[in-house]
Amino acid sequence: MIEKTDQPLSKETTNRLNSVGIIKHFVYRYGLLAVLVGMIVYFSIAQPFFGTFINSMFILQAASVVAVVGLGCTVSMTVGGFDLSVGAAMSLSIMAAAGAMVIGNFGGFSAILIGMLAGVAVGLLNSFLIVYARIPDLVATLSSLFLINGLTLMGVGGQSVAKGMTFNGERTTGEFAPIFKWLGSGSVISIPASVVVAGSVFILVHVLLNYTRWGRAFYAVGGNPIAAAAAGIRVARYRIIAYLISGGLASVAGLMLAARSNRGDVNVGDPFLLQAVSAALVGYAVLGANKPNAFGTLVGAIFVAVLINGLTMFNFPYYAQSFVQGCLLVVALLMSYTLAQSRG
Amino acid sequence: MFLISKIMQTTKLTVIGLVLATTSWAEMMPLSVKSDAPTKVPADVSDGGFNIAIVRQLNVGDVYQAWIAGVQEEAERLGVELTIYNADGDNAKQALHLQQAVASGPDAIVIGWGFGDSLEAGLSAAASAGIPVVASNASVDASDEVTLVNQSEGLMMEGIMQQMQKDMGGTVSGDMIYVYVAGYRPLDLRDEVWRKWKDSNPGINEVAQIGVVNANTASETANQAIAALQANPKTVAIVAPYDEFTKGATLAIQELGLEDRVKAYGMDISTADISVMIADNSPWVATATTDMTNFGVISLRVAAGEATGAYDGNNLEIPPLVITRDDLIEKGVQNVEQLGKAFPGLATPGLAVAPWMK
Secondary structure: OOHHHHHHHHHHHHHHHHHHHHHHEEEHHHHHHHHHHHHHHHHHHHHHHHHOHHHHHHHHHHHHHHHHHHHHHHHHHOOOOOOHHHHHHHHHHHHHHHHHHHHHOOOOHHHHHHHHHHHHHHHHHHHHHHHHHOOHHHHHHHHHHHHHHHHHHHHOOOOEEEOOOOOOOOOOOOOOEEEEEEHHHHEEOOEEHHHHHHHHHHHHHHHHHHOOOHHHHHEEEEHHHHHHHOOOOOOHHHHHHHHHHHHHHHHHHHHHHHHHHHHOOOOOOOOHHHHHHHHHHHHOOOOOOOOHHHHHHHHHHHHHHHHHHHHHHHHOOHHHHHHHHHHHHHHHHHHHHHHHHOOO | HHHHHHHHHHHHHHEEEEOOOOOOOOOOOOOOOOOOOOOOOOOOHOOOOOEEEEEEOOOHEEEEEEEEHHHHHHHHHHHEEEEEEEOOHHHHHHEEEHHHHHHHHEEEEEEEEEEEEHHHHHHHHHHHHOOOEEEEEEOOOOOOOOOEEOOOOHHHHHHHHHHHHOOOOOOOOOEEEEEEEOEEHHHHHHHHHHHHHHOOOEEEEEEEEEEOOOOOHHHHHHHHHHHHHHHHOEEEEEEEEOOOHHHHHHHHHHHHHOOOOEEEEEEOOOOOHHHOOOOOOOOEEEEEEEEEEHHHHHHHHHHHHHHHEEEEEEEEEEEOOOEEEHHHHHOOOHHHHHHHHHHHHHHOOOOOOHHOOO
């Protein structure tokens, strides 16, 4: 008799526990992706233009710059670092490339090279401050943020670089090279050039982090530098590489931005720091990764672009868009921190 | 913090002007309502709703808030549905928004501020899609597809010079300091009028030309003006046709205690400007301005008119109003909100009105 009554009770409890666990597990792994898909379906039904191929390309274009900077941030986060200077590195490479073409009359490929070298140089500065001078990441990259922003403004006398500008009292004669026009508004079999570039960067970073020895070393350094060093990983070297990649990708993003606007605007990279960091953080919650990862960052960037694109079609005021973006970040963080802990 | 400082910087530079593109302005024709303009909205336009996309470069700040309020007000009156894209001062974002707006196929597009270099690809896409574009305060060239709506820089300058003539009892003369920086389109256009006045009034003796445009325009202009005033003690007026310049000039006159002898003639108006003008013994005696809300109203109206093929020409200049310090004090105006009520001339209700809009 006793066994008979006990048996079904305990079974029910287990079942209930199981189903709660399964739901929790599902939300934890697929929650954000499900919200993203739901949002896309909703916007497409409510506003037919939203779901067209051409609009999806606009969404990806809007996400591309944030995704590329965010992927750089992701790499620096894997080694347990944090790069606050990515926006400044973007601005520097924009000014370097735009200045090279407009003021220096350089060609497109030289300008790209100069822009990328500028970004890598910021990475070198950060590496020096962090690895050799042993300044904590946040503080070191904060100081390079100001240093680089100041340097950029000094280089161009505080003005934006555009065709026909006056520099040092003389009218400039250079202009943006055709390769920039292509990067800004060209396409490869109807996929915009910036989406192709961002897609390639994503594949490279994804493969680097997941399928190479470097990637495993990055995560090991980020997880526990002392254990990593004990296991024979050269911690300093991998941290330097991570910051070089972060600076380099920031410069790629900068070049994409300059190409789209056909100008070098003062401090235009600044807002991208926060956008990129939040994309990377949202990425923690994608597929329950709970660590910096390339796929998550990509989803984080696309998520925001979908949201802004859709809300714009519903004439959501611009100041409310930040608020909605904030909600997204909080939900993502709840999932990767709070929910992850309650799972044990 | 960075975002705010960036926007403030962009705002300042863009309000005073957009660098003149070196291309020709020869194709500009004044806008007028066609004699055979439609008397009601054509069916192909009203089909599926009358839609206009607004593509803004700048959206944060009083000026831009007032402009968009005018756009929305006129859209409601004319039964136009709006889609508003805000770029937060990011030119790359605005470039993408314009292309996106073109692809969504509205009946017309209004660009609110922006640079021709950035908008090139979107403008040519709009041209090939046959969507009329109205460039409101943007440095874009006029063409068959692109109509410009701007405040009339020439008439603004003309207005303050005429006021000065009135104040001086019919003849403009005396030692004057002129504030000007070349390379900004509005300032260049105002400068043309200044030179014309100098030529036709030999009594004007320009003793110094000063001016600087940067993040501290007003205070650095003030420093230069103090030096110039001390070097030229017989100066009777400072002509400073941009409000940051005028604020600097006013400050310089006040610091040297020359309020009774030297007057400042300025341009533009904001709540901050009004408080400078109406302050005790302020030397800033006159300013010329257009109303930003009305600017938005007219921009939307012209876009709606272009969508229905109501106009000839591709360039509309909104006439300004000259406002004196005495007017402001007499009418008790203390901020821009009260300005519109006190000076009904700031609104231009008859401008660019097509028959179907009545």
